[in-house]
Amino acid sequence: MELGKLTIGQMAKINAVTIQTLRLYDREGLLKPLIVDENTGYRYYHINQSARLDMIQYMKDYGLTLRKIKDHIKFKNVEDTVEFLKKRYVEIDQEIQDLKYNQKEIGRALENYQRYENLPKNHQIFIEYVGERYIFKHQSEKNYFDQDGYGYELLLHELKKALISMKLPLTYYRNVGTIMRKENIKPGNLLSNEAFVLVDDNFRDNEDVERIPPGMYISMCSGDLYEEMELAERLIAEIEKRDLEIAGDYICEVITEFPAFKENVRDMFFKIQIPIRFK
Amino acid sequence: MELGKLTIGQMAKINAVTIQTLRLYDREGLLKPLIVDENTGYRYYHINQSARLDMIQYMKDYGLTLRKIKDHIKFKNVEDTVEFLKKRYVEIDQEIQDLKYNQKEIGRALENYQRYENLPKNHQIFIEYVGERYIFKHQSEKNYFDQDGYGYELLLHELKKALISMKLPLTYYRNVGTIMRKENIKPGNLLSNEAFVLVDDNFRDNEDVERIPPGMYISMCSGDLYEEMELAERLIAEIEKRDLEIAGDYICEVITEFPAFKENVRDMFFKIQIPIRFK
DNA sequence: AATTGACTCTATTCTTGGAATAGGTCTTAA
DNA sequence: TTAAGACCTATTCCAAGAATAGAGTCAATT
Numbered sequence: 001m002e003l004g005k006l007t008i009g010q011m012a013k014i015n016a017v018t019i020q021t022l023r024l025y026d027r028e029g030l031l032k033p034l035i036v037d038e039n040t041g042y043r044y045y046h047i048n049q050s051a052r053l054d055m056i057q058y059m060k061d062y063g064l065t066l067r068k069i070k071d072h073i074k075f076k077n078v079e080d081t082v083e084f085l086k087k088r089y090v091e092i093d094q095e096i097q098d099l100k101y102n103q104k105e106i107g108r109a110l111e112n113y114q115r116y117e118n119l120p121k122n123h124q125i126f127i128e129y130v131g132e133r134y135i136f137k138h139q140s141e142k143n144y145f146d147q148d149g150y151g152y153e154l155l156l157h158e159l160k161k162a163l164i165s166m167k168l169p170l171t172y173y174r175n176v177g178t179i180m181r182k183e184n185i186k187p188g189n190l191l192s193n194e195a196f197v198l199v200d201d202n203f204r205d206n207e208d209v210e211r212i213p214p215g216m217y218i219s220m221c222s223g224d225l226y227e228e229m230e231l232a233e234r235l236i237a238e239i240e241k242r243d244l245e246i247a248g249d250y251i252c253e254v255i256t257e258f259p260a261f262k263e264n265v266r267d268m269f270f271k272i273q274i275p276i277r278f279k
Numbered sequence: 280m281e282l283g284k285l286t287i288g289q290m291a292k293i294n295a296v297t298i299q300t301l302r303l304y305d306r307e308g309l310l311k312p313l314i315v316d317e318n319t320g321y322r323y324y325h326i327n328q329s330a331r332l333d334m335i336q337y338m339k340d341y342g343l344t345l346r347k348i349k350d351h352i353k354f355k356n357v358e359d360t361v362e363f364l365k366k367r368y369v370e371i372d373q374e375i376q377d378l379k380y381n382q383k384e385i386g387r388a389l390e391n392y393q394r395y396e397n398l399p400k401n402h403q404i405f406i407e408y409v410g411e412r413y414i415f416k417h418q419s420e421k422n423y424f425d426q427d428g429y430g431y432e433l434l435l436h437e438l439k440k441a442l443i444s445m446k447l448p449l450t451y452y453r454n455v456g457t458i459m460r461k462e463n464i465k466p467g468n469l470l471s472n473e474a475f476v477l478v479d480d481n482f483r484d485n486e487d488v489e490r491i492p493p494g495m496y497i498s499m500c501s502g503d504l505y506e507e508m509e510l511a512e513r514l515i516a517e518i519e520k521r522d523l524e525i526a527g528d529y530i531c532e533v534i535t536e537f538p539a540f541k542e543n544v545r546d547m548f549f550k551i552q553i554p555i556r557f558k
Numbered sequence: 559a560a561t562t563g564a565c566t567c568t569a570t571t572c573t574t575g576g577a578a579t580a581g582g583t584c585t586t587a588a
Numbered sequence: 589t590t591a592a593g594a595c596c597t598a599t600t601c602c603a604a605g606a607a608t609a610g611a612g613t614c615a616a617t618t
Contacts, residue, residue, distance in 0.1 A: 003429040007585095009594060014436055016443070019595085024576060034543060040584060041596055047432045051536065051545035054452070058388070061450070062381055066575065078537070082392050085385050092382045096375055102341055103371045106364050109337070113361050150282045153326045157293055164295070171340075173333070257330065258357070264313060266330035286614095288565065298566085303605060319613060320567055345604065560618085567612065573605090583596065588589100 003047040005035065011045040015053045030056060030070055062088055063095075105171045112174065112256035116269050119221050119255065123231070125238055128219055130273070133212045134204050135196035136172070137179065138162040143191050144178065145229055152178075152225060153266070159195040166206065172197040177253035177270075180232075185250050185274070187236050190229055192250075215247060219273040221255070228252060228272065235274055248275035282326040284314065290324040294332045309335060309349055341367055342374075384450045391453065391535035395548050398500050398534065402510070404517055407498055409552070412491040413483050414475035415451070416458065417441040422470050423457065424508055431457075431504060432545070438474040445485065451476040456532035456549075459511075464529050464553070466515050469508055471529075494526060498552040500534070507531060507551065514553055527554035 001010060012019045025031040026043065031052050033043035059069040062085070075081050120126060138159040144151035160173060180192035196210075203209060220235055222228070232250065239246060251273050258267045280289060291298045304310040305322065310331050312322035338348040341364070354360050399405060417438040423430035439452060459471035475489075482488060499514055501507070511529065518525060529551070536547045 003432070007594075008596095016439075018577080020576060020578085023596090028575095042584075043595085046543055047429055048544045050432060050436070052543070055536070057449075058384070058453070060575090062385055063378070078392055078396065081537075082389060085389055089382055089385050089389075092378050092385075096378050099342070099371050099375050099378070103368055105337070106341055106368050106371075110361060110364055110368075113357055117357065150326055153282065153329060157329070170336075174337070257334070258360075264325055264331070265327045286565075287567095297606080299605060299607085302567090307604095321613075322566085339604095562617085563615095565612100565614070567610100569609085571606100571608080573607105574603095577601080579600075580598090581596100583594100585594075586592090588591090 006045045006047060008033070008043045008045070011049070014047070015050055017053065025053075025056065025066075028066055028070065030066060030073070063092065064088060105174075108171060108174060109256075116256045119269075119271065121221065121223075123220060123222060125218065125220050125235065127276070128217055128273075130214060130217050132214045134199050134209055135177075135179070135212060136163070136166070136168060136199050136203065136206060136209050137194050137196040138208070140193045140195070143193050144195075145190050145192060155193075155195045159197065162208075163197065166208070168197075168199070168203060168206075172199055174257070175254065177251055179252075180250040182246060182249050185236065185246060187233055190232060192252075198253075212251070213248070215275045216277075217273040218242075218244065218276050219271055221269065221271045223267070223269050225266070225268065225270065228270070232272055235272060239274065239276060243279055245277040245279055246274055247277040250274050285324045285326060287312070287322045287324070290328070293326070294329055296332065304332075304335065304345075307345055307349065309345060309352070342371065343367060384453075387450060387453060388535075395535045398548075398550065400500065400502075402499060402501060404497060404499050404514065406555070407496055407552075409493060409496050411493045413478050413488055414456075414458070414491060415442070415445070415447060415478050415482065415485060415488050416473050416475040417487070419472045419474070422472050423474075424469050424471060434472075434474045438476065441487075442476065445487070447476075447478065447482060447485075451478055453536070454533065456530055458531075459529040461525060461528050464515065464525060466512055469511060471531075477532075491530070492527070494554045495556075496552040497521075497523065497555050498550055500548065500550045502546070502548045504545070504547065504549065507549075511551055514551060518553065518555060522558055524556040524558055525553055526556040529553050 006014070008019050008022050012022055022031070022033075022043070022045075026033060031049060034046045034049065035044040036042070037044070056066075056069055059072065060066075064072070072081070072084055075084065138155075140155050140158055142151065142154075144155045155178065156176065159176065160170075163170060163173060175198040177196055177198070178192050179194045179196055180190060181194075184191040199206075199209060218235060218239060220231055222231055232252075236246075253271050253273070255269045255271055258269070285293070287298050287301050291301055301310070301312075301322070301324075305312060310328060313325040313328065314323040315321070316323070335345075335348055338351065339345075343351070351360070351363055354363065417434075419434050419437055421430065421433075423434045434457065435455065438455065439449075442449060442452060454477040456475055456477070457471050458473045458475055459469060460473075463470040478485075478488060483490075497514060497518060499510055501510055511531075515525075530553075531549055531551045534548045534550055536545065
């Protein structure tokens with residue numbers, strides 16, 4: 001083995017890369033063989049070219065693209081190199097932040113599934129305490145109970161656009177709901193035209209964010225949005241029956257969506273609730 | 280706009296995706312339009328299919344591939360979905376670890392450049408204190424001073440293979456060096472056949488790891504490996520001249536490589552040093 | 559009814575960093 | 589001389605679209 005004139009196979013073996021990789025680097029101008037036989041096209045490398053190969057490996061480990069590595073090669077002084085590496089260091093910081101954010105989103109989804117599993121599924125009415133919540137709300141022009149089945153989708157998309165325009169994270173969209181003001185809770189004539197998302201501490205200052213006070217609620221769950229109105233009526237009737245008083249706005253809150261299970265319809269599990277006061 | 284029969288353009292606009300994306304999802308079986316006109320091939324979507332699109336967006340945000348999202352769609356129960364998401368959560372943990380490791384490597388490179396900038400460049404001899412170090416060493420059969428210029432490359436590649444076989448991180452390869460035992464420091468007949476990498480705390484238990492005690496060194500830097508032998512002789516002469524005593528093994532340590540600057544040769548800056556005792 | 563402009567269709571190419579393949583040429587040892 | 593093994597170029601594939609070309613379709617206006 002002549003160290004000053006290695007074939008591509010020898011060079012590849014010594015440096016633990018594949019032959020294809022060396023050919024790629026040649027094509028891309030990252031590492032040209034020292035000699036190319038004009039007649040046969042055979043590539044011959046010098047052992048000292050291993051240094052360049054080492055460098056490419058390092059840079060790849062830093063997560064740089066071949067194109068950027070190629071740019072980097074052109075630098076002829078330490079300052080540029082150092083600046084280049086520092087820039088990449090900061091970029092990685094950002095990538096880590098993004099990943100953590102994604103993790104948080106997954107955590108939120110898992111939490112929702114957990115809540116789903118702990119709630120009664122069969123239209124059972126129950127009373128619960130709910131702590132304070134903050135919602136970012138959006139008001140539509142139409143009563144979504146009135147519309148022929150698309151009302152909910154329309155309201156949701158209006159809300160989504162509002163979310164985007166306010167630069168709120170889209171992940172809030174996972175915990176969406178509608179609200180019916182106390183004065184509109186009239187049996188036989190329900191009216192609701194506001195949708196909301198639950199927000200956490202970071203966004204409480206927004207002018208469209210409203211605080212929902214903590215309190216006791218009478219609640220009920222379902223998986224079929226088309227029966228919401230009927231269930232709401234049933235809940236109101238139950239309040240009368242139990243001799244309770246309505247203490248605030250009606251809320252319909254999506255616990256979780258199962259968009260994976262049904263292809264062409266929004267498959268969700270939601271909870272409706274009305275705050276109550278004991279007479 | 281008929282919400283039950285949206286054209287691809289309307290559907291795209293409502294959901295803030297591009298038309299190409301919808302066509303792709305159709306081809307890949309992620310979301311088929313509700314109706315396809317047999318004559319014209321026109322796709323028509325139902326507004327309720329937005330839910331599926333939302334789900335795909337979420338999953339993409341989690342860093343999942345379309346293929347995996349498609350697999351996920353097939354799940355028909357919450358348990359599988361939850362398990363799937365948890366798995367991805369753990370994967371992201373790993374990705375974050377990898378990124379942090381890469382950051383650490385960049386930090387190491389930057390540190391090396393910093394050391395480079397603080398060292399005298401013009402063959403100046405200086406005396407310094409160096410703390411304890413740990414090295415993973417590899418012994419070759421040949422004296423690398425003897426060989427016709429390739430000795431260093433060969434030794435390095437043997438070391439690299441040893442590193443890999445011992446499963447040590449390759450990043451150590453950035454801080455490489457050679458060692459000449461005290462008994463072999465004979466002017467006019469230098470002998471060195473050991474290379475090493477500096478290792479940190481994690482790998483001190485290895486049987487090939489040796490401790491280099493702290494102490495005073497007489498040192499000198501250079502950027503041309505071919506003059507190492509000559510510089511070593513000069514350093515030894517200086518010890519005589521200053522009436523000092525050699526207190527241990529000679530070390531040649533690479534401070535940093537500049538593989539980017541020269542294409543076909545290992546361009547590096549190194550420091551040679553001999554531990555000394557004052558008589 | 560015809561025109562026009564906007565929309566949609568399929569098909570192809572491009573991006574990254576190689577891996578894999580086919581079909582042909584070269585080198586080297588027996 | 590022959591055969592194995594190494595090498596060559598060229599092409600295709602992966603993922604998730606973006607961008608393009610060229611052709612067909614829809615809906616509103618004249």
